[in-house]
Amino acid sequence: MGRTLMKGNEALAEAAIRGGCTHFFGYPITPQNEIPEYLSRELPKHGGVYLQAESEVAAIHMVYGASAAGGRVLTSSSSPGIALMQEGLSVLAAAQLPCVVLNVQRAGPGIGGIQPSQADYHQMTRGGGNGDYRIPSLAPATIQESVEMMSEAFEIAERYRTPVFIVSDGMLGQMMEPVEFKKQKKEPSQPKTWALTGHQGKRKPVIIKTMSLVPEILEQNNQNLQRKYRDIEEKEPKFERFRTDGAEIILVAYGSTSRIVKDSIELLKRTGINAGLIRPATLWPFPQQPFNEISHPCRHVLCIEMNCGQMVDDVRLSVRERFPVSFYGRCGGVIPTPGEIADQVKKLLGER
Amino acid sequence: MLKLFTRTAGLKDRQTHYCPGCTHGIVHRLVAEALTDLDILGNTIGCASVGCSILSYNYFNVDMIESAHGRAPAVATGVKRVHPDRIVFTYQGDGDLASIGTAEIVHAAHRSENITVIFINNAIYGMTGGQMAPTTLVGQKTTTAPKGRDASHCGSPLRIAEMFAKIPGASYIARVSVHSAKHVRQAGKTIRTAFAYQQQGYGFSMVEVLSTCPTGWGLSPVEALDWLEDNMIPYYPLGVYKAVETIS
Numbered sequence: 001m002g003r004t005l006m007k008g009n010e011a012l013a014e015a016a017i018r019g020g021c022t023h024f025f026g027y028p029i030t031p032q033n034e035i036p037e038y039l040s041r042e043l044p045k046h047g048g049v050y051l052q053a054e055s056e057v058a059a060i061h062m063v064y065g066a067s068a069a070g071g072r073v074l075t076s077s078s079s080p081g082i083a084l085m086q087e088g089l090s091v092l093a094a095a096q097l098p099c100v101v102l103n104v105q106r107a108g109p110g111i112g113g114i115q116p117s118q119a120d121y122h123q124m125t126r127g128g129g130n131g132d133y134r135i136p137s138l139a140p141a142t143i144q145e146s147v148e149m150m151s152e153a154f155e156i157a158e159r160y161r162t163p164v165f166i167v168s169d170g171m172l173g174q175m176m177e178p179v180e181f182k183k184q185k186k187e188p189s190q191p192k193t194w195a196l197t198g199h200q201g202k203r204k205p206v207i208i209k210t211m212s213l214v215p216e217i218l219e220q221n222n223q224n225l226q227r228k229y230r231d232i233e234e235k236e237p238k239f240e241r242f243r244t245d246g247a248e249i250i251l252v253a254y255g256s257t258s259r260i261v262k263d264s265i266e267l268l269k270r271t272g273i274n275a276g277l278i279r280p281a282t283l284w285p286f287p288q289q290p291f292n293e294i295s296h297p298c299r300h301v302l303c304i305e306m307n308c309g310q311m312v313d314d315v316r317l318s319v320r321e322r323f324p325v326s327f328y329g330r331c332g333g334v335i336p337t338p339g340e341i342a343d344q345v346k347k348l349l350g351e352r
Numbered sequence: 353m354l355k356l357f358t359r360t361a362g363l364k365d366r367q368t369h370y371c372p373g374c375t376h377g378i379v380h381r382l383v384a385e386a387l388t389d390l391d392i393l394g395n396t397i398g399c400a401s402v403g404c405s406i407l408s409y410n411y412f413n414v415d416m417i418e419s420a421h422g423r424a425p426a427v428a429t430g431v432k433r434v435h436p437d438r439i440v441f442t443y444q445g446d447g448d449l450a451s452i453g454t455a456e457i458v459h460a461a462h463r464s465e466n467i468t469v470i471f472i473n474n475a476i477y478g479m480t481g482g483q484m485a486p487t488t489l490v491g492q493k494t495t496t497a498p499k500g501r502d503a504s505h506c507g508s509p510l511r512i513a514e515m516f517a518k519i520p521g522a523s524y525i526a527r528v529s530v531h532s533a534k535h536v537r538q539a540g541k542t543i544r545t546a547f548a549y550q551q552q553g554y555g556f557s558m559v560e561v562l563s564t565c566p567t568g569w570g571l572s573p574v575e576a577l578d579w580l581e582d583n584m585i586p587y588y589p590l591g592v593y594k595a596v597e598t599i600s
Contacts, residue, residue, distance in 0.1 A: 023433060049433050053426070054459035061423035061456070065430025068417050069397070073430075091420050196415040196431060198438050200394040205364075207409045209400075209418035 003178040008143045008168065009034035011179045012102060015147035016074050017042055019154050020186030021100075023049045023071040025062035027081060030114045031170040032104035035076040056081040060088030060101075067097040068208045070195030072154055072188070076102035078170075079120050080111060083128060089163055090129025093225070094210035098157035100150070101135075102166045104173040107333040115333025116170035118255060121310035124167050125284040132222055134229045136236060137165040137283040139254045143177040145281075151184040156236065158188045160228055167283060169306070171256040171335065237287035240279040244290070247276030248297050249345055250323075252315050253304040254280045261304055263338035268345055275345055283311070291318035298323060300348055304341055305329045362388040364413050373566040373573025375530045376404060376472065380411055382536070383443070383470055386544040387414065390551060396439040397431050399424040401453075403445035404478045422453025425460035428467045439550055441468040446487040447477045450510050464521030464555030468546045471512060471558055474565040475584060482568035486510045489583055494568075509587065513560045517593035523554035525594040529562040529585060531577040542592070548599055562588055 006014070013035045016024070024039045040050045053059035059075050066073045077085060082103045092099060103124065107117035122128075124137045136156055140146040149166055157164040199205050212218040240258075243265060244250060253261040258279040268275045276298075278290045294301065301323045303312040312327040319325050328344045330336045359365060362384025370376045387393050396414040400406050402421035409416035419427040424442035432440045449457050449471050460467065476494055477483040483496040487509050491500040501509075513527040524546050528539035539561060546557040562584050564576035571579055 023430070025430065051429070051433060054455050058423070058426040058429075058456050058459065061420065061426035062430040062433070064419075064423075065399070065417065065427035065432075066434045067430070068427075069431045069434035071430075071434040087420055088423070095418075196397045196417055197435065198395045198397060198415055202394070205413060206415045207418075208416070209409060211406060211418060 003180045005176055006143065006179050007034055007174065007176050008146055009104065009173040010038045011143045011147050012150055012166070012168070013038035013042070015150035015181065015184070016100070017046050017048065018181055019151040019184045020072050021048060021074045021154070023066045023073045024075065025051050025053050025059040025066070025073070026075045026077060027053050027056045027059050029078045029081045031106055031173055032076050032078045032102065034173070035102060056084035057087065060085040060092070063099045064088055064092050064095070064097060067092065067099045068095070068196050070192045070197065073099045074102070075099070076104065078104045078106045079108050079117070079123070082120065082123060086128035089135065090127070090131055090133060091210055092163045093133035093135060094131065095208055096161040097163070097208070098161050099163050100153045100157055100166065101163055102168060105167065105169040107331065113333045114170065116256060116306060116335060117331065117333055118169060118257060118305050119307040119310070119331060120167070121283065121305065121307060124165050125286070125314070133225060134232070134284055135163050135165055136160070136232055136285070137167050139167040139281055139283050140172065141255055141258045141279060141281070143172065143175070143179045146172065147179055147181060155185065155189070158190065160232055162228070167255065169256055233285040236282060237285045237289070238281040239287035239290050240281060241290055242277040242279065243274070244276035244278065244294070246297065247274050249273070249275045249300045249302060249349060250278055250294055250298050251275055251302050251304055251345070252278050252280070252311070254283060254311065257304055257306055257336070260336060260338055261341060264341035264345070267338055267342040271346070273345065273349065280311070286314045286318065288318050291315070294319070294323060301325045302345060302348060303327050304336065306335065307331050360384045360388050362393055362413050363411055366410060368411055369407055370404065371567045373564065373576055374404070375563040378530045378536055379470065379472060379539070379561050379563065380408060382540040382543050383441070384412060385540060386547050387439070389544060390547055392439045392547070392551065396441065397435065399428045399431065399440070399442040401442060401444040401448040403448050405443050405445060405472065408443050422448050422451070423456055424448065425453065425456040425465070425467070425469065429460055429463070429465050432465060432467055436466070439468070439547065441470060441547070443470045444472070445478070446471070446473045446475065446485045450486040450512055458519070461516055461519045461522045461556045461558070464523065466550055466553060466555050468550045469558040470543065471560045472563050473512070473560050473588065474563040474568070475509070476565050476568040478565045478568045489587055511588060513593045516558055522556045522558065522594055523596045524549040524557035526592045527560040527562065527588060527590050529580065529590055531562070531564065531580045545599065552599060554596060
């Protein structure tokens, strides 16, 4: 199949259908509305079910029920809507049920605004719900990568039996780019023997639950989850490196911001400054390897985000004080320009 | 020897955790008998909810899923939309259904979600220790209404069956009680009818069951049955509030 010009949100929705999504539950919120609009029109044509929930809270618990029943389930929302889903996400993680959750981020806090933002980094990587759990967070930087990650997200969700986030933003969701859909796997790799189907008198009843009033048993459940998370941390980190060889400064950015940073790197090159980029493509697990491999002649690491400094915490933990780490960000829906990022770099290098 | 009364196949051979005199056990039995009589045990998926009945997944002999507080109708919706040919029910208390889960239950009825809801109204939060529920009667003392519920301060008790009879999507809405043998028999028939509605595809059905909480009410099991009859039934009249079709 050739390339098609598509809006980011619609491309994600199309990729979900091609990836075998059977059920979608969601609630309208800007700037992700093209996703439910597209799916309400197209998913039923492929035998799937689209249902608009009465709230994000209800939507995520519908996802929980449908996932427990064996569906390949998707929901999408934007920052404040994701905050409302945190109760259900904690339950999904604890019950070890697969699903994919799209977050087309907008600016906060509170109701905030509807312009692009990356202020949900903490919400996407630290777990906003109660208890010890993690959710793999895939962060595409292009629309092509968005559709590829959608397919991968269902795979990861089912392989590890976990919710998976795709972390987009209002810019990636609303812009148009050429995209190519590759053949995707529609069926789960493993049969869902754990799913609720009715026992038909042929097996013991399945019970899906997360409560345990015996501390030792609940501790064991937690340790089982943590073992799974260590496995994901080992196998699933993804990143891109761009012109890091010989760079005197390493910039770190993810998603749409990383594209602006690439332009800044071009601008800097023209003024004789070699800057490189590390782009985490998974926010959790956060890729450690490219940070371990930063070496001479790098003198400084600068983290750029569309927020007030969130991923920079993980960058500092990964750099482990081998290099000074600084932060530059714009927030509230303001998008940094390549020029202002380049100026920050010059200022930092000049200060030394 | 001829056994006249045995455990129903709808319940597992397991002792429940309910307090002495609590009527959850009776309602569990009635639901289990209905599923057995209709021969749908192997085809049923139940949604347990937060409250005393959360552990009902240990007792019903069907596939079960635990739901977060108030969310069982949303969970049931997800299950039913994957398995439209299975029988799906929620079993919810009054704190769960009539307080924290009002949005989920109203919209499940509004969509005419083809599920059956067993709603236990015992006018109190049992599991957390006897706090005021939306169904607590005016004047009834609870641990958070020590002087009795004052309607001018926190409103009057919600009448759920009456409210849901007004929702177009609801197909069968009834209120029953389990305080006497006669009422238990009637409740059993009503619960069976509610499942038959689902089986025949009529959409949302709900049975509100007036129940006792001797521990939460501070009464003996026998006193609790009398209290239910004398105080709850006058405010919560029994009967079928809506039936879109006459089916047996």
